[in-house]
Amino acid sequence: MDGLVFRHASTTDDPALRALLQSVKLPFEDVASERQDFIVALWQGRLVGCVALERFEGVALLRSLAVVESQRGSGVGRELYDRALARALELGLGRLFLLTTTAAPFFERRGFRHVDRSQAPEAVWRSPQFASLCPATAACLALSL
Numbered sequence: 001m002d003g004l005v006f007r008h009a010s011t012t013d014d015p016a017l018r019a020l021l022q023s024v025k026l027p028f029e030d031v032a033s034e035r036q037d038f039i040v041a042l043w044q045g046r047l048v049g050c051v052a053l054e055r056f057e058g059v060a061l062l063r064s065l066a067v068v069e070s071q072r073g074s075g076v077g078r079e080l081y082d083r084a085l086a087r088a089l090e091l092g093l094g095r096l097f098l099l100t101t102t103a104a105p106f107f108e109r110r111g112f113r114h115v116d117r118s119q120a121p122e123a124v125w126r127s128p129q130f131a132s133l134c135p136a137t138a139a140c141l142a143l144s145l
Helices: 009-021 075-092 104-107 126-132
Strands: 004-008 037-043 046-056 060-066 095-100 139-144
Touching: 004 075, 009 037, 009 046, 009 060, 009 095, 037 060, 037 075, 046 075, 060 075, 060 126, 095 104
Parallel strands: 060 095
Antiparallel strands: 004 037, 037 046, 046 060, 095 139
């Protein structure tokens, strides 16, 4: 991971964030760094990974964990996740929720448990991610902090 830089995203990162998420087939339509707390990974100035917390009254939706193909398996995803978790703790969040169609084992190894979508607070399930962007077949997982 030498040469990687991790930082909080700014609005100037939004086009690159959307492009990365679209390239890995994750929802990107509602991405805006002013609405979601994004952490990005850069290598040689190029965006190679991201993760976000979308906050709702003491809880958050962990979303948009993505790494470009060339960096997969290098630890970038784990580092992004660890930084998002540290940020959630720093913010005093009590619980994280997420939706996934492919990454449940990654999150289960980190303590997330499958829950029914109805267990998420109303503000979370009314978010674009829950309401329309992620398919109804996506697994819902939660982690108490």
